[in-house]
Amino acid sequence: MAEKLTAEKIAELEHRAKAVRRNIVSAVTEAKSGHPGGSLSAADIVTVLYFAEMKVDPSKPYDVDRDRFVLSKGHAAPVLYATLAERGFFPQSELMTLRKIDSRLQGHPSMKSLPGIDMSTGSLGQGLSAASGMALAARLDTRDYRVFALLGDGELEEGMVWEAAMFASHYKLDNLTAFVDFNGLQIDGPVAEVMSPLPIPEKWAAFGWHVIEIDGHDIGAIYDAIQTAKTIKGKPTMIVAHTIKGKGVCKMENVADWHGKAPTSEECILFLGELED
Amino acid sequence: MGKATREAYGEALREMGLENRDIVVLDADLSKSTKTSVFAKAFPDRHFNVGIAEQNLMGVAAGLASAGKIPFESTFAMFAAGRAFEQVRNSICYPKLNVTVAATHAGLTVGEDGASHQAIEDISLMRSIPNMTVVVPADAAETRQAVAWAANYNGPVYLRLGRMSVPDVFGEGYEFEMGKAVELADGSDVTIMATGIMVAPARHAAEELIAAGFSARVLNIHTIKPIDKAAIIKAAEDTGAIVTCEEHSIIGGLGSAVAEVLVENWPVPMERVGVLDTFGESGTPDALLEKYHLTTADIVQAAKRVISRKR
Numbered sequence: 001m002a003e004k005l006t007a008e009k010i011a012e013l014e015h016r017a018k019a020v021r022r023n024i025v026s027a028v029t030e031a032k033s034g035h036p037g038g039s040l041s042a043a044d045i046v047t048v049l050y051f052a053e054m055k056v057d058p059s060k061p062y063d064v065d066r067d068r069f070v071l072s073k074g075h076a077a078p079v080l081y082a083t084l085a086e087r088g089f090f091p092q093s094e095l096m097t098l099r100k101i102d103s104r105l106q107g108h109p110s111m112k113s114l115p116g117i118d119m120s121t122g123s124l125g126q127g128l129s130a131a132s133g134m135a136l137a138a139r140l141d142t143r144d145y146r147v148f149a150l151l152g153d154g155e156l157e158e159g160m161v162w163e164a165a166m167f168a169s170h171y172k173l174d175n176l177t178a179f180v181d182f183n184g185l186q187i188d189g190p191v192a193e194v195m196s197p198l199p200i201p202e203k204w205a206a207f208g209w210h211v212i213e214i215d216g217h218d219i220g221a222i223y224d225a226i227q228t229a230k231t232i233k234g235k236p237t238m239i240v241a242h243t244i245k246g247k248g249v250c251k252m253e254n255v256a257d258w259h260g261k262a263p264t265s266e267e268c269i270l271f272l273g274e275l276e277d
Numbered sequence: 278m279g280k281a282t283r284e285a286y287g288e289a290l291r292e293m294g295l296e297n298r299d300i301v302v303l304d305a306d307l308s309k310s311t312k313t314s315v316f317a318k319a320f321p322d323r324h325f326n327v328g329i330a331e332q333n334l335m336g337v338a339a340g341l342a343s344a345g346k347i348p349f350e351s352t353f354a355m356f357a358a359g360r361a362f363e364q365v366r367n368s369i370c371y372p373k374l375n376v377t378v379a380a381t382h383a384g385l386t387v388g389e390d391g392a393s394h395q396a397i398e399d400i401s402l403m404r405s406i407p408n409m410t411v412v413v414p415a416d417a418a419e420t421r422q423a424v425a426w427a428a429n430y431n432g433p434v435y436l437r438l439g440r441m442s443v444p445d446v447f448g449e450g451y452e453f454e455m456g457k458a459v460e461l462a463d464g465s466d467v468t469i470m471a472t473g474i475m476v477a478p479a480r481h482a483a484e485e486l487i488a489a490g491f492s493a494r495v496l497n498i499h500t501i502k503p504i505d506k507a508a509i510i511k512a513a514e515d516t517g518a519i520v521t522c523e524e525h526s527i528i529g530g531l532g533s534a535v536a537e538v539l540v541e542n543w544p545v546p547m548e549r550v551g552v553l554d555t556f557g558e559s560g561t562p563d564a565l566l567e568k569y570h571l572t573t574a575d576i577v578q579a580a581k582r583v584i585s586r587k588r
């Protein structure tokens with residue numbers, strides 16, 4: 001049985017996740033556009049990955065042995081930028097350049113622009129394939145790094161996701177762990193109404209993946225699921241994380257309209273107050 | 278008759294695979310046709326079939342390249358450049374990853390399978406993507422050289438290969454230089470610029486034009502992007518008339534690329550031999566080339582027309 005996080009560590013990660021959420025809200029407000037809802041829903045998962053799990057070193061972003069993270073739902077770039085800044089990959093002040101001309105923080109992640117980004121994403125459906133290629137490369141080179149990917153629930157409507165699902169399972173990529181940020185909403189409304197990808201866990205199981213369902217805002221549960229995934233041999237693991245779109249900001253929670261809308265500066269002050277420790 | 282460029286591709290892959298252990302090859306259930314099966318037989322641990330899933334083919338190759346491997350990936354040109362266009366653009370070219378998309382069965386000479394499988398838009402699609410290099414070998418020797426070059430180049434490459442056997446244009450001593458046109462004959466009345474399987478008929482056309490009293494320069498434009506501007510401008514300057522020949526739509530391919538250089542630098546009369554904005558159909562490769570006006574005789578006629586337009 002893998003070790004559990006201590007209460008102190010969980011408290012520290014919750015503190016980090018709040019800082020990440022504040023930076024998401026500030027950066028998207030400053031940018032006047034972007035995707036806060038799906039960034040906030042994924043904040044706890046990305047925080048646990050970068051502060052409790054992944055072998056990464058901000059001073060060596062291209063280290064061949066580093067763990068990799070592919071944000072397949074690339075529109076949630078603010079959560080990745082906020083986390084990388086919090087982790088020390090670049091100065092926090094740079095978050096205020098999000099989406100602006102000459103910025104390294106492109107509207108969707110660009111690996112050529114910013115060290116720390118392991119794959120350029122943004123066009124939905126493509127990230128899991130790239131993550132599978134990375135996992136395959138690790139095996140070919142007998143390196144023990146692990147590859148993580150984060151997909152949206154709406155993203156599962158892309159056919160290419162299921163091509164990758166077959167591939168990772170067929171080639172038994174047990175060094176690959178993916179998450180579905182199951183917040184239930186996409187741009188045009190509830191995923192179940194727009195084009196239902198449900199039932200999600202059963203689909204991944206049918207494609208040959210080990211599936212774990214968790215509360216995607218429970219820091220300890222996220223960490224435990226990752227530890228379990230590392231013990232699963234011969235198949236990749238999908239962690240279906242039940243989340244709340246806009247988590248942490250009352251006005252945004254469970255509102256599809258906040259998928260791709262920036263807060264006003266007045267709203268920003270209010271939201272940041274909510275996210276204080 | 279020599280061999281098909283796809284045959285030379287499979288053999289060249291096997292050779293490069295011996296030299297460089299980082300080379301990996303991906304295929305989408307067409308390895309016997311694309312000839313990556315030759316590599317698979319020699320290096321089964323470095324050949325991966327992704328099944329009938331071309332979008333994933335591109336994405337997995339991108340991931341492998343990001344981690345330092347050197348992927349060559351093959352399927353038919355229709356599915357590589359067409360179906361998976363956006364994956365090639367966003368997962369491979371935007372991050373400038375080291376992937377060679379070696380697409381076989383390009384053009385009309387797919388033959389009997391018909392229009393659904395005849396990619397005549399792929400050069401146009403691929404050359405429009407930033408960071409992409411587009412190479413169209415004319416024969417087996419050039420294919421081997423291009424594969425060796427691609428294995429040592431770091432960036433996205435689209436290598437366009439054909440199904441049918443083509444005559445040998447080059448000897449074994451030939452040296453491919455990316456981005457440099459190859460002069461196969463010199464002349465002063467017109468320059469015939471050809472790519473891929475149209476290079477051999479272009480050379481024959483030049484020979485026939487001699488009998489008619491015209492002297493033609495022949496350039497093999499194996500690299501469509503970056504195109505050899507200097508050679509094109511010099512040809513316009515020296516011969517004052519250009520004919521382009523390609524087994525591809527006249528929209529967006531070699532003809533368009535050459536026209537872009539000419540209009541901005543040295544405008545001269547020009548004719549394009551290619552598929553005229555229409556779909557192909559089933560038939561033998563030779564019957565198709567004849568019906569769609571891609572023969573030596575068509576090139577000769579185009580050359581005579583363009584010479585008559587010279588002021």
